[in-house]
Amino acid sequence: MITLKGIKKSYFIGERELTILKGINLEIREGEFVILMGVSGSGKTTLMNIIGLLDKQTEGEFYFMDTFVDGLDDEALASFRNRHIGFVFQQFFLLPYLNAIENVLIPMVYSEKQIKHPRDKAKQLLEKFGLLERIHNRPSQLSGGEQQRVAIARALINDPDLILADEPTGALDSRTGNEIMELFGMLNEDGKTVIVVTHDPKLASFGKRLIRIEDGTISEDITA
Amino acid sequence: MGLSQKISQLREFLEETIKILYYYKSRVVFSFSGVALGILSICVIVTTIDGANKKAYDIFEALGPDAIMIFGGSERQRMARIRANTLTIDDADSLQKIGGVYDVLKVFAVRGVNMKYRDRKWQTQVVGATENYFTSYTWGLQSGSFFGSEEYNNAEAACVLGAKVYEELFKGENAVGKTIQIGRLPTKVVGVLEERGGTVGGPRIDDRVVMPLTTVMSRLSNEKKFLGMIRLKTSRDPEATIEDVKSVLRRNHGLEGAEDDFMIRSSKDVLQFVSVISGSLFLFLGTAAVVALVVSGFVLANLFYLTIQERKKDIGIRRAYGATRKGILLSFLFESVFITIIGGLAGVLLSIALQGTFEKLFDIPMVFSLKVVAFSLVFSFLTGVLSGLKPALKASRIEPIEAIRG
Numbered sequence: 001m002i003t004l005k006g007i008k009k010s011y012f013i014g015e016r017e018l019t020i021l022k023g024i025n026l027e028i029r030e031g032e033f034v035i036l037m038g039v040s041g042s043g044k045t046t047l048m049n050i051i052g053l054l055d056k057q058t059e060g061e062f063y064f065m066d067t068f069v070d071g072l073d074d075e076a077l078a079s080f081r082n083r084h085i086g087f088v089f090q091q092f093f094l095l096p097y098l099n100a101i102e103n104v105l106i107p108m109v110y111s112e113k114q115i116k117h118p119r120d121k122a123k124q125l126l127e128k129f130g131l132l133e134r135i136h137n138r139p140s141q142l143s144g145g146e147q148q149r150v151a152i153a154r155a156l157i158n159d160p161d162l163i164l165a166d167e168p169t170g171a172l173d174s175r176t177g178n179e180i181m182e183l184f185g186m187l188n189e190d191g192k193t194v195i196v197v198t199h200d201p202k203l204a205s206f207g208k209r210l211i212r213i214e215d216g217t218i219s220e221d222i223t224a
Numbered sequence: 225m226g227l228s229q230k231i232s233q234l235r236e237f238l239e240e241t242i243k244i245l246y247y248y249k250s251r252v253v254f255s256f257s258g259v260a261l262g263i264l265s266i267c268v269i270v271t272t273i274d275g276a277n278k279k280a281y282d283i284f285e286a287l288g289p290d291a292i293m294i295f296g297g298s299e300r301q302r303m304a305r306i307r308a309n310t311l312t313i314d315d316a317d318s319l320q321k322i323g324g325v326y327d328v329l330k331v332f333a334v335r336g337v338n339m340k341y342r343d344r345k346w347q348t349q350v351v352g353a354t355e356n357y358f359t360s361y362t363w364g365l366q367s368g369s370f371f372g373s374e375e376y377n378n379a380e381a382a383c384v385l386g387a388k389v390y391e392e393l394f395k396g397e398n399a400v401g402k403t404i405q406i407g408r409l410p411t412k413v414v415g416v417l418e419e420r421g422g423t424v425g426g427p428r429i430d431d432r433v434v435m436p437l438t439t440v441m442s443r444l445s446n447e448k449k450f451l452g453m454i455r456l457k458t459s460r461d462p463e464a465t466i467e468d469v470k471s472v473l474r475r476n477h478g479l480e481g482a483e484d485d486f487m488i489r490s491s492k493d494v495l496q497f498v499s500v501i502s503g504s505l506f507l508f509l510g511t512a513a514v515v516a517l518v519v520s521g522f523v524l525a526n527l528f529y530l531t532i533q534e535r536k537k538d539i540g541i542r543r544a545y546g547a548t549r550k551g552i553l554l555s556f557l558f559e560s561v562f563i564t565i566i567g568g569l570a571g572v573l574l575s576i577a578l579q580g581t582f583e584k585l586f587d588i589p590m591v592f593s594l595k596v597v598a599f600s601l602v603f604s605f606l607t608g609v610l611s612g613l614k615p616a617l618k619a620s621r622i623e624p625i626e627a628i629r630g
Contacts, residue, residue, distance in 0.1 A: 053623045054544060088273045089628060092543040097247035109236055110546035114229070114612070154545075166628075214348025 002028040007060035020046045022216035033188040036197045038213035048197045049107045053077050082110050088157025088165035092147040100150045101135040107158040112217035125153040145176035163194045181206040251527040257568040258520020263571025263600045265513035271590035273502045280498035293489045294454045309450035310485045316454045321467045324460030329360045331453040334445050341393040342406040350433045368400035368415030379438035381411040387419035388430035409566050410467025462490050521611035528615040540627025553620035560612025567605025
């Protein structure tokens with residue numbers, strides 16, 4: 001599903017070149033549940049951004065769903081993201097002027113997929129996540145865990161192939177965090193490919209495969 | 225992608241825009257009212273200029289393009305509102321001999337005359353005129369007849385009522401044949417003029433009583449010689465006729481080396497006057513409109529620009545979920561245009577609501593047309609696009625990773 005070959009990423013800070021990723025080779029297949037772990041500054045977020053088609057590598061080749069995506073322009077990348085990836089972020093990033101169900105429906109504004117009755121689907125997802133009574137609440141009226149579950153429902157509405165979560169438990173207490181991770185496990189069991197990026201070693205046990213990033217390279221890759 | 229999906233996406237987009245605007249109310253209120261005021265000014269300009277042109281056309285039509293009016297007194301005296309009697313009946317007779325002049329109307333008016341019918345009283349001006357008054361002004365009757373040469377030659381106490389005077393004294397009853405008191409003179413009503421309304425010379429046009437010149441001069445006032453105004457029509461070039469009129473009058477009055485003691489006005493002057501009015505109106509309100517639109521445009525642009533920072537995450541999440549740069553650009557532009565178009569429509573409605581007030585203020589009727597609406601929408605649209613462009617460009621250039629990083 002995802003193939004990275006010799007991915008390097010570097011930035012120029014003034015005259016100095018700062019290399020964040022130093023040649024990543026990685027393959028992720030459909031149906032995997034990957035925990036991408038590394039400390040702050042290890043390059044894990046940069047790697048996630050590249051996998052999520054939000055950033056471009058400096059060197060190397062990247063195939064997503066057997067498509068060589070490096071040559072795609074802004075419009076094609078946006079459409080690719082919309083069709084294939086569901087994002088979940090640490091800070092949830094729900095839009096404050098929309099209620100829960102409207103937030104879930106955001107990707108549908110840009111979708112080209114034929115999703116029948118998106119509103120019903122959004123409602124079903126929220127119901128599945130125990131938020132049926134919250135669908136008309138604004139984000140400010142929801143707890144952190146509830147907001148993150150709304151965000152996950154949003155990630156799922158357009159039937160993506162990959163769920164890409166960046167520190168999804170970072171803003172939550174550990175019990176709520178565990179619930180969210182269990183939710184990802186459930187989604188994985190339903191057949192979704194899930195990648196969770198985190199610095200938190202306690203989350204390692206939730207995945208089926210652990211990839212450790214250190215100083216811009218993969219230092220460990222264990223499949224349970 | 226199916227059409228129905230496109231439509232539901234569009235509807236969702238519209239609903240979202242409205243929610244966003246509601247969320248950022250304060251920004252919307254400021255820019256909205258600025259645009260509304262600007263468009264209000266534009267509406268007033270356009271409708272009033274149209275109204276002024278229509279009025280000018282009506283005046284032109286009523287006076288006839290060949291009419292020349294001569295008043296007693298110099299320009300300076302008139303400016304100082306001094307009424308000087310210099311025009312005489314003899315002047316009128318000699319003007320008649322100028323080549324091309326085919327209609328000479330002599331007028332002597334008395335203002336503030338009290339009149340009475342039964343217990344109803346009214347005060348207005350009495351216009352003494354030659355018989356050709358009605359044909360010269362192409363003024364028709366709603367009842368009765370004009371006075372004729374018999375009444376004129378015998379200086380009979382006969383009058384034709386203006387519509388306003390008729391309304392005040394008779395309240396719709398039959399007036400023809402009745403006798404009213406004009407000053408101390410019992411006068412027979414022979415006819416009632418049709419209403420001219422405010423189109424020519426303001427609403428006062430209908431507030432007058434017309435009587436034979438002979439009667440007014442000898443029986444209402446003790447005037448033997450002087451006239452208030454002479455109005456003539458010419459079949460020649462008006463400019464050339466005016467020159468002849470000048471030289472005849474100067475010779476009659478013995479004005480060797482002195483300035484004119486009379487004033488000549490033609491229809492052209494009236495048109496010029498109206499165009500000066502609409503010109504200054506255009507200048508004054510046009511400036512106001514431009515200032516209002518520019519200021520509200522700047523306010524819109526700046527408030528918009530500020531909220532971009534606040535909405536960075538919003539933009540980031542949309543980009544992550546499939547919005548293109550172009551999509552972000554268009555949605556932000558749409559927001560701004562939406563505000564200004566709604567503001568513009570409010571301006572149009574406001575101008576319609578305030579029509580009466582403005583008409584009183586400028587004494588010019590406003591003429592509304594589709595042109596006004598089109599004008600307003602174009603200006604609102606331009607304001608929206610111009611003020612929204614920079615913020616929208618900035619929004620579209622935000623990289624999703626930069627926005628999401630926080």
